[in-house]
Amino acid sequence: MTNPVTITAPQGLPFIDITREFDAPVAAVFDAYRDPELFARWVGPRDLGIQLEHYDFSTGGGYRFLNTDDHGNTFGFNGVFHVVRENEFAIQTFEFEGVPDVVSIESMTLTPLDGDRTRLSIHAVYPSLEARDGMIASDMESGMREGYEKLDELLAEKAAKPA
Amino acid sequence: MTLSTNESDDDRLDRAFVALGDPVRRAIIARLSTGPATVNELAEPFSITTQAISRHIQVLEQAGLVTRSRDAQRRPVHLAPAELERLTAWIDRYRLGTEQRFRALDAVLTTTRSTERKDPS
Numbered sequence: 001m002t003n004p005v006t007i008t009a010p011q012g013l014p015f016i017d018i019t020r021e022f023d024a025p026v027a028a029v030f031d032a033y034r035d036p037e038l039f040a041r042w043v044g045p046r047d048l049g050i051q052l053e054h055y056d057f058s059t060g061g062g063y064r065f066l067n068t069d070d071h072g073n074t075f076g077f078n079g080v081f082h083v084v085r086e087n088e089f090a091i092q093t094f095e096f097e098g099v100p101d102v103v104s105i106e107s108m109t110l111t112p113l114d115g116d117r118t119r120l121s122i123h124a125v126y127p128s129l130e131a132r133d134g135m136i137a138s139d140m141e142s143g144m145r146e147g148y149e150k151l152d153e154l155l156a157e158k159a160a161k162p163a
Numbered sequence: 164m165t166l167s168t169n170e171s172d173d174d175r176l177d178r179a180f181v182a183l184g185d186p187v188r189r190a191i192i193a194r195l196s197t198g199p200a201t202v203n204e205l206a207e208p209f210s211i212t213t214q215a216i217s218r219h220i221q222v223l224e225q226a227g228l229v230t231r232s233r234d235a236q237r238r239p240v241h242l243a244p245a246e247l248e249r250l251t252a253w254i255d256r257y258r259l260g261t262e263q264r265f266r267a268l269d270a271v272l273t274t275t276r277s278t279e280r281k282d283p284s
Binding site for chain 2: 023026031042075
């Protein structure tokens with residue numbers, strides 16, 4: 001059983017809205033964002049290894065992480081945390097260093113739900129429609145392929161672990 | 164899982180997604196979203212030859228994702244907006260990337276919560 005993700009990319013507007021619920025309380029979801037070790041475990045690696053250079057999930061903090069492929073090509077990502085309010089809200093920037101100066105701004109809201117569950121809502125704003133669509137296209141295929149692979153791994157991991 | 168109802172649509176999308184199945188080609192697409200660029204400009208950030216970059220561009224070109232101006236001397240590479248739009252309209256594919264991250268987050272939350280549960284409450 002998994003919670004569906006809702007993604008809205010309105011036509012003609014450089015936004016993406018993402019909503020997802022989690023079977024865990026707000027504090028646990030917030031912690032998975034704040035703790036660098038936990039964050040590195042779920043944000044990557046897709047098909048690439050992830051390396052957190054620095055990561056400070058607090059107001060005025062920032063991050064930089066690197067993905068490296070089999071040929072030694074490195075893909076850097078960085079941003080700052082404009083505001084982080086514990087168990088509630090954060091605004092961050094996101095930049096792929098292969099396309100410098102094209103920076104998206106992402107607001108993230110955590111809402112407590114009944115039964116110790118959490119709703120995560122992300123609103124991302126891109127500098128242009130081209131930037132948004134390029135981002136979606138460049139992010140998409142790996143998701144399609146590895147979504148299934150990762151799912152298999154997770155299911156195997158869960159099966160191996162007593163509940 | 165079937166996300167499409169149209170077979171020829173599926174073929175074209177499959178070609179596009181195979182083309183995007185490489186981090187260098189995805190970075191090229193991201194770079195071209197800011198405007199056209201020459202092969203040399205596209206090769207700059209990578210530790211591979213311009214010949215290798217040219218091959219990547221050919222794959223993207225065959226998938227209809229990019230075009231090259233034939234007559235211009237510099238032959239800059241452009242994104243093909245129509246094909247890209249078809250892809251981005253295919254939001255379910257992007258959904259899977261996001262879904263994958265959130266399922267990984269689910270797994271992390273399961274682990275951290277089961278650690279908590281070790282404490283007698």
